[in-house]
Amino acid sequence: MKASISLRAAILSALLLVLLLAIWEVLCRVPASAAVSADDEYALLMGEAEQEARVPPPSVVLAHAYAELSQPFYDNGPNDKGIGIQLAHSLYRVLTGYLLAALVAIPVGFVIGMSPLMYRALNPFIQILRPISPLAWMPLALFVIKDSQTSAIFVIFICSVWPMLLNTAFGVAGVRRDWINVARTHELSPLRTAFSVILPAAMPTILTGMRISVGIAWLVIVAAEMLVGGTGIGYYVWNEWNNLNLASVIFSILMIGVVGMLLDLLLGSVARLVSYQE
Amino acid sequence: MSRYFLDARRLAKRFPQPGSEPLTVFEDVSFGLDQGEFVCIIGHSGCGKSTILNALAGLDSFSEGTLEMAGKEVAGPSLERGVVFQNYSLLPWLSALENVEFGVRARFPQWSKEQRRAHSRKYLEMVGLGGSEARKPAQLSGGMRQRVSIARAFATQPQLLLLDEPFGALDALTRGVIQDELIKIWSATKQTVFMITHDVDEAILLSDRILLMTNGPQARIAESVRIDLPRPRQRDQVIHHPAYYRIRNHLVDFLVNRSLELRGRTVTDEQGFPPDINPALDESAAAARVVPLTPVKEFHHG
Numbered sequence: 001m002k003a004s005i006s007l008r009a010a011i012l013s014a015l016l017l018v019l020l021l022a023i024w025e026v027l028c029r030v031p032a033s034a035a036v037s038a039d040d041e042y043a044l045l046m047g048e049a050e051q052e053a054r055v056p057p058p059s060v061v062l063a064h065a066y067a068e069l070s071q072p073f074y075d076n077g078p079n080d081k082g083i084g085i086q087l088a089h090s091l092y093r094v095l096t097g098y099l100l101a102a103l104v105a106i107p108v109g110f111v112i113g114m115s116p117l118m119y120r121a122l123n124p125f126i127q128i129l130r131p132i133s134p135l136a137w138m139p140l141a142l143f144v145i146k147d148s149q150t151s152a153i154f155v156i157f158i159c160s161v162w163p164m165l166l167n168t169a170f171g172v173a174g175v176r177r178d179w180i181n182v183a184r185t186h187e188l189s190p191l192r193t194a195f196s197v198i199l200p201a202a203m204p205t206i207l208t209g210m211r212i213s214v215g216i217a218w219l220v221i222v223a224a225e226m227l228v229g230g231t232g233i234g235y236y237v238w239n240e241w242n243n244l245n246l247a248s249v250i251f252s253i254l255m256i257g258v259v260g261m262l263l264d265l266l267l268g269s270v271a272r273l274v275s276y277q278e
Numbered sequence: 279m280s281r282y283f284l285d286a287r288r289l290a291k292r293f294p295q296p297g298s299e300p301l302t303v304f305e306d307v308s309f310g311l312d313q314g315e316f317v318c319i320i321g322h323s324g325c326g327k328s329t330i331l332n333a334l335a336g337l338d339s340f341s342e343g344t345l346e347m348a349g350k351e352v353a354g355p356s357l358e359r360g361v362v363f364q365n366y367s368l369l370p371w372l373s374a375l376e377n378v379e380f381g382v383r384a385r386f387p388q389w390s391k392e393q394r395r396a397h398s399r400k401y402l403e404m405v406g407l408g409g410s411e412a413r414k415p416a417q418l419s420g421g422m423r424q425r426v427s428i429a430r431a432f433a434t435q436p437q438l439l440l441l442d443e444p445f446g447a448l449d450a451l452t453r454g455v456i457q458d459e460l461i462k463i464w465s466a467t468k469q470t471v472f473m474i475t476h477d478v479d480e481a482i483l484l485s486d487r488i489l490l491m492t493n494g495p496q497a498r499i500a501e502s503v504r505i506d507l508p509r510p511r512q513r514d515q516v517i518h519h520p521a522y523y524r525i526r527n528h529l530v531d532f533l534v535n536r537s538l539e540l541r542g543r544t545v546t547d548e549q550g551f552p553p554d555i556n557p558a559l560d561e562s563a564a565a566a567r568v569v570p571l572t573p574v575k576e577f578h579h580g
Contacts, residue, residue, distance in 0.1 A: 178367040181337055184355040186384035186434070196380070200371045276371035277416035 021058045028057035056247040064247040065254070079239060081231070083252065087259055089231040093149070093224075094217045094263075097156025101213065105161045106206060109168025110194070113202070119169065126165065134159035134220050138227055148228035152221070159220045160213035167209025171202030203274040211267040218260045233259075282310025283470065284334075284438060288550045289343035291329050303329060304497040307343070308550030309489055311438070316464060316471045318481040319499075320529065321491030322537060327474045331442050334472060335361045347438060357385050360436035364443045366423040368415040374426045375411035378402055378433050385434040401433040402426070404466070405459050421452035425459060432463055441473035445480065454513060457483060465510060478529045482522065483511055489552070490532050496542040499552045503528065506558035521558035528557035 003011075056064075072084030112119045134155045141151035175198050183193040225234025233256055240248035290305035304326040311317050319327050332338035333345065336355035345352045347359070360381075368377045378398035386394065402411055405425040415423050424444055431439055444460075445453040457480060464471060464484075475481050481488050482505055490501045507519055516522060546552050 178363060178365060179369060181361075181363070182367050182369065182380075184337060185335055185357075185359070185361045186381055187355060187357050188384060197369065200369070203371075274371075277414065278370050 025057045025059060028055055056250065061247050061250045065251045068248075068251060078230075081236075083233075083236070083255060086231060086233045086236040086252075087255065090221050090225060090233040091259070093152050093232065094156055094214075094221050097153040098160045098214055098217050100153075101157045101161040102164055102210065104157075105164035105209075105213075106168050109165045109206075109209075110172050110198075112165070113169040113172025114194075114198075119173075126162070130162045130166075132158075135223055135227065138224065142228075148230065152224045152228050152232075155224045156217045156221060160217045163212040163216065164206070164209040167212070168202065168206045171205025171209075172198055174205070175201040200274070200276075204271065204276070207267065207271040207274055211264060211271060214263050214267055215260065218256075218263055222256060283313040283315075283348060284311035284472070285344075285346045286310070286330075286334075287344050289330065289333075289340045289345065291326055291333075292341040302496050303494050304491070305342070306544070306546060306550045307497075307499050308546065309499055309502065309552065311470055311472060313437075313470055314468045315486045316473070316484055317487045317489060318473045318475050318485040319489040319491060320475060320478070320481055320533065321497065322493050322533070325491040325494040325497035327491060328442060331361075331440050331472065331474055334438070335359055335440050337361075357434055358437045360431035360434050360439050362424075362427050362431045362439070362441045362444045364446050366415070366420075366427045368423055368426055368430075370415050373412050373414055374407060374418065374422075375399065375402060377415070377426055378430045381430040381434045398429075398433055401429040401463075404432070404463050405429045405456075419452075421448050421456055424448065425456060428456075428460065428463070432467060432469065435467070435469075437470065439469045439471045441471060443474045443476065446476065453477075453480070458513065460484065461510065478526060478533070479517075481505075481529070482507070482525055483513060483516055488529065490529070490537070492537050492540045492542075494541075498540075498542075498544075498546065500536070500540045500545045501532065501555050502552045504554060504556040504558075506556055525557045528555070 068083045072082045074080075074082040075085060108122075112122055137155055137158055138151060141154045142148065145151050145154060179197050179201055180193070183197045188196065221232065222234035222237065225232035226238045229235050229238075233252060237249055237252045237256075240246075240252065287308045288305075289307040291303040292300040292305075293303070294300045303324075307326075307330065309317075319330070321327050329338055333340050334352065336352060336359065352359075368374075369380065372380060375395070375398055378401055379394050382389070382394045382398050386397075389397070399408075399411065402408060405428055407422060407425055407429065410418060410422060415426070418426065424447075428444065431441075445456060448456065461484065471484075473484065475484075485505050488503045488505060489499050490503060491497050492500050503525070505525060506521060507516055507525075
């Protein structure tokens with residue numbers, strides 16, 4: 001009789017979804033019954049049709065989503081590419097910028113966490129650079145790098161570097177003294193201590209930083225691509241807005257959410273691999 | 279020049295205090311350990327036992343004095359001095375076997391993986407954990423964790439083993455079982471062991487000699503008490519030995535009365551070595567000073 005809590009939660013989620021979609025559908029359809037013209041096309045030409053553009057109902061969005069997702073990788077020229085291609089461009093930028101950031105942030109964070117001197121020396125830079133909106137870097141990046149694609153990657157780099165850097169430093173500084181003493185009494189070299197004691201001990205905290213970073217990077221890429229244009233999901237949203245194709249806009253908003261969730265799930269499962277219980 | 283395998287002379291630990299005399303935790307501490315000896319050190323909290331042990335491990339330092347092992351000055355940590363910490367200090371992301379292997383790999387880097395594994399497994403079995411080698415520390419009880427820690431230390435085969443109150447956090451029953459394991463593994467390996475404890479009975483059961491420290495500050499080692507009981511000792515039988523309560527009374531009397539009376543007083547010889555005492559022989563002295571059996575709990579940390 002008593003179903004498990006996850007099953008009950010799933011049923012509740014499904015009910016909420018149906019309810020929200022139903023409300024949305026009804027709200028979008030109400031005025032449609034108001035004026036029924038004999039000749040829609042004539043009315044449209046004469047400017048007598050509805051002047052107001054409407055948010056498309058979920059049925060339209062779903063139909064559009066189905067059409068897009070059944071053909072995700074078509075390419076009919078610069079302004080007409082499948083959603084899969086757009087997402088791939090965005091993912092490429094996000095992952096490149098993000099991995100470069102990890103390559104910088106984790107070693108630097110390690111040094112900061114190990115050395116109070118380095119922490120104090122670098123802290124003012126971090127505190128000033130960290131609160132800068134990543135998009136503020138864009139003009140400077142475009143001028144210096146002279147390539148919009150690389151500038152977008154740089155923006156991703158600069159926004160994902162901070163959470164990883166600070167979490168790595170925090171995790172490394174917080175490694176228990178006892179474990180360091182174990183390494184010392186076993187005469188481990190500093191490098192061996194770093195890799196066989198400090199890194200595994202700090203890994204869960206580092207992964208938390210990496211998870212925050214990938215979330216931020218995925219938030220920022222949409223805005224960055226709206227600025228640099230050309231390809232990517234951010235550009236796609238803006239382009240569909242210019243086309244006044246709201247079904248497409250809503251569909252791509254949902255896709256941004258889905259991909260963001262998948263990125264987080266991926267890092268979440270990596271985090272589970274390196275976590276430990278004290 | 280050194281008389282002992284481990285030779286500590288005139289050790290002192292002082293902490294500078296702003297605006298007043300430096301705080302002396304202990305001073306004029308001299309003692310020696312022979313190879314293969316099992317020595318316990320007992321004293322009230324704050325007398326500096328842990329500092330002495332940590333300095334022997336190379337994790338802490340003295341303000342004064344010299345410390346030599348096998349004729350070489352002790353400077354920094356070394357694999358020749360293995361440590362079993364009070365809080366086990368196992369690495370939680372490694373399994374029981376991997377924790378032992380961690381020590382073995384540091385000690386014998388030239389060994390193959392199979393050799394290391396077999397060696398580690400042997401020591402885990404010696405402490406009775408043959409079936410739990412794949413478990414992580416979080417899945418082990420406190421007693422089992424401490425056994426892994428003991429196996430890790432013994433498996434590296436150091437010249438000197440330092441045990442920092444290893445059974446302090448365990449319940450009495452578990453404590454007894456692991457004491458037996460420790461006796462077994464020590465008899466098999468004949469390691470030199472230096473151990474901190476608060477438990478008088480535990481010290482008598484395990485030690486060849488017990489060093490008694492006066493209260494701090496300005497603590498000293500006041501006596502070196504020889505435990506003249508035949509080995510192998512068994513927990514249920516050793517208490518029936520005629521000398522057992524003579525030794526025990528002597529120790530309890532020290533902890534209750536003399537550890538405070540002797541504070542800051544010079545009781546040692548000109549080298550700082552404490553007098554050697556054998557209560558088992560000293561019938562009259564022990565009889566004259568029968569102390570009611572104070573509960574041992576009195577000497578535990580809070």
